[in-house]
Amino acid sequence: MFCPECGSTDKKMVGDICIDCFLKEFQMIELPKRIEVEICSHCNSKFEEGKWSEENIPEEEIIYRALERNIKIADEVENEIINLEIDQIKGTISTCFVEVVGEVHGTQIDETHECEVKIKKTVCPSCSKMQSGYYETVIQFRADNRELKAEEYAKADEIVERTLIKQSKKDKLAYCPQIAKLKEGYDYYIGSFKSGRKVAESLKEEFGGTIKESPRLISEDKSTGKGLYRIWISVRIPEFEVGDFIKYNDKIVQVNNIGKNSVLGFEISTNKKQNIPMKNIDEIKLIKKSDECETTTIISKSPSVIQILDPVDYSTQDLEMREDFESYNIGDEIKFIRIDNYIYLVN
Numbered sequence: 219m220f221c222p223e224c225g226s227t228d229k230k231m232v233g234d235i236c237i238d239c240f241l242k243e244f245q246m247i248e249l250p251k252r253i254e255v256e257i258c259s260h261c262n263s264k265f266e267e268g269k270w271s272e273e274n275i276p277e278e279e280i281i282y283r284a285l286e287r288n289i290k291i292a293d294e295v296e297n298e299i300i301n302l303e304i305d306q307i308k309g310t311i312s313t314c315f316v317e318v319v320g321e322v323h324g325t326q327i328d329e330t331h332e333c334e335v336k337i338k339k340t341v342c343p344s345c346s347k348m349q350s351g352y353y354e355t356v357i358q359f360r361a362d363n364r365e366l367k368a369e370e371y372a373k374a375d376e377i378v379e380r381t382l383i384k385q386s387k388k389d390k391l392a393y394c395p396q397i398a399k400l401k402e403g404y405d406y407y408i409g410s411f412k413s414g415r416k417v418a419e420s421l422k423e424e425f426g427g428t429i430k431e432s433p434r435l436i437s438e439d440k441s442t443g444k445g446l447y448r449i450w451i452s453v454r455i456p457e458f459e460v461g462d463f464i465k466y467n468d469k470i471v472q473v474n475n476i477g478k479n480s481v482l483g484f485e486i487s488t489n490k491k492q493n494i495p496m497k498n499i500d501e502i503k504l505i506k507k508s509d510e511c512e513t514t515t516i517i518s519k520s521p522s523v524i525q526i527l528d529p530v531d532y533s534t535q536d537l538e539m540r541e542d543f544e545s546y547n548i549g550d551e552i553k554f555i556r557i558d559n560y561i562y563l564v565n
């Protein structure tokens with residue numbers, strides 16, 4: 219066969235020309251001279267193919283991936299080995315070499331390309347939201363019918379922080395740009411609704427109580443008609459605390475645990491365990507606080523009766539003996555609570 223380019227007649231032909239003439243013009247890979255990668259200078263996530271993704275990738279890895287993504291290999295290439303190398307990094311620009319060894323129509327060839335990768339530092343939408351104090355949810359942490367205590371605020375702060383750290387692994391808007399400390403309680407501003415809801419659930423898990431969500435329309439996008447909502451989540455913890463006396467279903471119960479889904483305690487007249495579902499919290503009435511307990515002395519005891527002295531009027535009171543009071547002795551101090559003119563011994 220005759221090559222019209224070089225005139226040779228004894229070479230392998232590729233289409234109309236010989237292999238040598240073909241390879242003169244042939245490039246195994248195509249690679250732009252310059253590639254730009256946009257990364258967020260706060261969270262290191264990068265912008266590619268129209269979206270922000272992946273946090274905290276080392277810069278070198280970002281460069282390698284940018285090169286890989288931009289290499290186009292010609293169909294004729296077989297058994298190729300591609301070697302990427304960062305030659306030097308000057309500021310935001312890295313000079314890189316891409317070396318390719320491969321076979322084309324049975325001939326092994328190699329090629330080296332030079333490429334500059336520029337890393338453009340910007341701020342991703344999530345980080346810019348965080349910087350501007352953007353929030354989707356406000357958690358109103360309150361106590362029912364009473365003021366919150368310093369230790370309850372401290373515990374709540376800790377729970378909010380812990381929950382957001384956990385959430386931040388999957389939600390970039392898991393942050394709290396502001397805590398408004400009001401007389402009636404704290405308002406925790408949370409970046410996303412999703413994480414806000416998790417925070418509210420964690421608070422309820424610790425303190426019990428009720429959660430109520432109320433969305434408010436903030437503004438409307440005129441072009442799409444879609445509303446921008448912010449959601450207020452009220453977390454209202456119970457008025458009663460551990461140790462307090464409550465009334466539920468006509469039973470007087472001393473509370474010994476407040477959980478996410480139930481209130482546990484003992485009925486004070488029988489010492490029987492009680493489990494009250496949190497959903498019935500509206501039917502629970504606080505009767506006495508734990509610090510309203512009084513102390514007195516046992517003056518006599520029999521198998522059926524325990525007799526105490528009422529410290530208010532020094533009268534003697536006969537109370538029914540109960541298993542849990544059997545170990546007390548005459549002269550021992552014992553606590554009691556006065557409810558509706560009746561005295562209940564407290565363990």
Ligand SMILES: [Zn+2]
Nearest residue numbers: 221224236239
């Ligand atoms: Zn030729």
Ligand SMILES: [Zn+2]
Nearest residue numbers: 258261342345
């Ligand atoms: Zn970012």
